Amino acid sequence: xxxxxxxFVGRAAGPPVILALTxxxxxxxxxxxxxxxxxxxxxxxxxxxxxxxxKDSVATCSMLDCGFSKPAKERIARMQxxxxxxxxxxxxxxxxxxxxxxxxxxxxxxxIVPYVAAGFGLMIVxxxxxxxxxxxxxxxxxxxxxxxxALAKYRDQIEKDLAxxx
Numbered sequence: 402x403x404x405x406x407x408x409f410v411g412r413a414a415g416p417p418v419i420l421a422l423t424x425x426x427x428x429x430x431x432x433x434x435x436x437x438x439x440x441x442x443x444x445x446x447x448x449x450x451x452x453x454x455x456k457d458s459v460a461t462c463s464m465l466d467c468g469f470s471k472p473a474k475e476r477i478a479r480m481q482x483x484x485x486x487x488x489x490x491x492x493x494x495x496x497x498x499x500x501x502x503x504x505x506x507x508x509x510x511x512x513i514v515p516y517v518a519a520g521f522g523l524m525i526v527x528x529x530x531x532x533x534x535x536x537x538x539x540x541x542x543x544x545x546x547x548x549x550x551a552l553a554k555y556r557d558q559i560e561k562d563l564a565x566x567x
Contacts, residue, residue, distance in 0.1 A: 442477045445487050449473065449494050450502050458504055 438446065438460070446460030452469040455462055459477075462470035473494070480490045494502050 438474045438478065441481055442474050445477050445481070445490050446470075446474060448487070448491050448504055448506075450504050452498065452502065 443460040447458045449459040451457050451459050451462040451464075451467065451473075453462060453464055453467045455464055455467075457463065459470050459473045464470070477490055480493065485493075491503065
């Protein structure tokens with residue numbers, strides 16, 4: 402019998418069930434703005450480098466209780482609530498932490514270079530394969546004849562069997 406039916410069908414929910422549901426509901430709402438940032442906070446945080454030592458942005462820092470990312474997200478949320486634009490928020494972080502905090506989006510060159518490098522690598526592999534695995538030219542003249550008496554006997558038998566089929 403499913404757990405839901407055992408707990409709720411035919412009788413009222415007992416204190417353990419109500420307590421468990423209350424704790425689960427409290428844990429769901431117990432997240433702060435930094436733990437579950439809005440898309441606006443993530444958008445601005447993606448343009449700022451995290452200073453905790455990881456190579457991620459403020460929006461994507463995966464360190465638990467990061468000493469830089471969590472307060473930075475809260476600060477971004479407060480600045481957005483005041484009405485500051487994304488550029489003003491980023492400029493404020495640059496003024497406070499230096500220019501190395503800014504993460505510029507990749508340019509067209511950043512998107513093209515990996516594909517050009519992959520194409521160049523495939524071209525090199527193709528040239529190497531063609532150079533080392535060229536088919537050997539056949540000897541000039543007629544087809545290669547093998548003078549083996551056992552093969553001649555089988556060849557005669559095949560010719561005879563083919564003649565009988567017609």
